Amino acid sequence: MLFVIGGKILSHLMRVKEELLEQIPDYIFGGLEFSSDGVLIADSNANVLYINPAYEEISGLKRSDILGENLKKLLEEKAFNESASLKVLETKQSISLIHRYISGRTALTTAAPIYNAQKEIIGVICNTRNIEGLNKLKKELEKANLIKQHYSQELQLLRKEHFSAKGLIYKSEAMKETLKLASTAAKFDSTILITGESGTGKEVLSSFIYQNSNRKDKPFIRVNCAAIPKELFESELFGYMPGSFTGASNSGKAGMFELANTGTILLDEVGELTMPIQSKLLRVIQEKEVFRIGGTKPIKLDVRIIASTNRNLLEEIKNNSFREDLYFRLNVFPITIPPLRKRLEDIPEMIHYFMKNLNSKYNKNVITSEELIDALVKYSWPGNVRELQNIVEYMFIMNERDVIGFEQLPDKILNEHVLMDGYKHAEENKGKLEFLMGVYEKIILESALSKHTSLRKAAKALGINPSTLSRKIKKYDIGS
Numbered sequence: 237m238l239f240v241i242g243g244k245i246l247s248h249l250m251r252v253k254e255e256l257l258e259q260i261p262d263y264i265f266g267g268l269e270f271s272s273d274g275v276l277i278a279d280s281n282a283n284v285l286y287i288n289p290a291y292e293e294i295s296g297l298k299r300s301d302i303l304g305e306n307l308k309k310l311l312e313e314k315a316f317n318e319s320a321s322l323k324v325l326e327t328k329q330s331i332s333l334i335h336r337y338i339s340g341r342t343a344l345t346t347a348a349p350i351y352n353a354q355k356e357i358i359g360v361i362c363n364t365r366n367i368e369g370l371n372k373l374k375k376e377l378e379k380a381n382l383i384k385q386h387y388s389q390e391l392q393l394l395r396k397e398h399f400s401a402k403g404l405i406y407k408s409e410a411m412k413e414t415l416k417l418a419s420t421a422a423k424f425d426s427t428i429l430i431t432g433e434s435g436t437g438k439e440v441l442s443s444f445i446y447q448n449s450n451r452k453d454k455p456f457i458r459v460n461c462a463a464i465p466k467e468l469f470e471s472e473l474f475g476y477m478p479g480s481f482t483g484a485s486n487s488g489k490a491g492m493f494e495l496a497n498t499g500t501i502l503l504d505e506v507g508e509l510t511m512p513i514q515s516k517l518l519r520v521i522q523e524k525e526v527f528r529i530g531g532t533k534p535i536k537l538d539v540r541i542i543a544s545t546n547r548n549l550l551e552e553i554k555n556n557s558f559r560e561d562l563y564f565r566l567n568v569f570p571i572t573i574p575p576l577r578k579r580l581e582d583i584p585e586m587i588h589y590f591m592k593n594l595n596s597k598y599n600k601n602v603i604t605s606e607e608l609i610d611a612l613v614k615y616s617w618p619g620n621v622r623e624l625q626n627i628v629e630y631m632f633i634m635n636e637r638d639v640i641g642f643e644q645l646p647d648k649i650l651n652e653h654v655l656m657d658g659y660k661h662a663e664e665n666k667g668k669l670e671f672l673m674g675v676y677e678k679i680i681l682e683s684a685l686s687k688h689t690s691l692r693k694a695a696k697a698l699g700i701n702p703s704t705l706s707r708k709i710k711k712y713d714i715g716s
């Protein structure tokens with residue numbers, strides 16, 4: 237059996253077996269022989285009675301060397317740097333400690349006293365576990381945590397840079413009111429629906445709300461619903477489990493809602509969602525949980541939703557292309573951004589802001605003429621701020637001088653301006669077509685003359701004689 241290891245040891249064991257080892261049935265010893273944890277049993281005088289093969293392996297000590305030996309002697313001989321069993325015999329308390337054996341292995345050892353029926357300590361049992369694997373895992377975990385910390389700091393930094401770079405310029409009362417409303421709403425977790433024509437700044441406003449909310453250090457995930465193919469809506473928004481459909485990644489994928497968890501999600505162009513996805517979205521909002529495609533376990537969500545659209549959702553409801561119940565869920569706090577043509581005071585501010593950015597980007601010092609700003613303010617801006625930004629950039633690129641003038645205006649603005657100007661003076665000029673044509677002709681001539689270095693070249697570009705051009709210059713008093 238277990239204790240037939242040399243005559244000396246056997247007789248010693250036989251002596252203590254009656255009192256101590258009878259507390260531990262033979263089948264337990266059978267199990268201990270195959271345990272991957274090392275086990276040592278000693279009597280109350282610290283003489284070793286039993287070790288299992290795992291103990292030999294972990295400690296580097298042989299049964300034949302240690303059985304019957306006293307733990308104090310083994311400690312003196314530095315078989316281990318600490319003995320949990322000795323501490324138990326000294327303190328009569330269970331103990332756990334991490335120590336190193338002669339084998340060089342580090343182990344987690346737990347030792348506990350063994351009592352007889354009279355509640356006297358008759359020995360100690362000590363369990364020792366090789367924690368080198370655990371140590372390795374711990375080191376890997378520490379490394380992974382460092383990497384995670386590094387990336388999360390970088391993410392915070394990028395978020396700050398990304399959102400602070402997006403300036404929100406305004407001067408008009410209408411925008412002041414809108415911003416006041418947005419600041420108030422930002423502090424709460426309520427769902428916000430931002431409406432407004434394309435290019436009015438709905439996304440910029442949603443960033444402003446996020447930055448001013450209590451979730452500003454948490455994720456901000458923007459979903460452009462118009463850019464996602466309809467058949468991918470569900471997997472993009474809600475994610476999927478491994479192998480849940482053909483072409484699905486083996487590791488599965490988290491949806492945008494999961495990525496936004498604890499933070500904010502912007503559902504940009506929410507009116508583009510199909511009816512079936514609208515139903516699923518409604519469920520997610522109501523239940524505050526999401527199921528990945530192919531998943532059976534719900535994932536709890538804590539996400540603040542901001543939705544935006546340039547569509548008239550009430551019209552969409554009438555046309556049965558938007559769910560009314562979803563509309564009311566999203567429209568908890570509505571904010572409408574007025575179109576640029578209804579907040580003209582913002583235009584000069586924005587032009588200066590966009591010019592400042594371009595000048596610093598291209599290391600230039602270009603300015604805009606007053607008459608140019610005047611013409612831009614009068615334009616109707618169907619594409620709103622996005623169009624203004626693009627046109628300022630276009631003129632900046634096309635311009636070769638220090639001042640961008642009227643002549644750099646793109647034709648569509650020029651045309652509208654001429655017509656508006658013409659109509660304005662039509663009253664006093666009795667609305668004559670001839671007058672309007674004249675205004676238009678003057679603009680065209682001015683533009684050609686500013687683009688070409690000589691009168692002859694300008695005339696050639698216009699397809700007229702230099703003498704005709706000279707006459708018209710006189711007629712319209714150009715360059716005086």
Ligand SMILES: Nc1ncnc2c1ncn2[C@@H]1O[C@H](COP(=O)(O)OP(=O)(O)OP(=O)(O)O)[C@@H](O)[C@H]1O
Nearest residue numbers: 403404405433434435436437438439440546621622
């Ligand atoms: N008040 C503002 N100040 C500075 N830039 C702005 C402002 N409003 C909008 N912009 C700029 O105009 C462009 C369009 O803005 P944004 O994308 O927010 O509009 P949108 O209403 O979300 O458009 P769409 O409906 O087409 O998605 C962006 O480049 C944005 O930076």
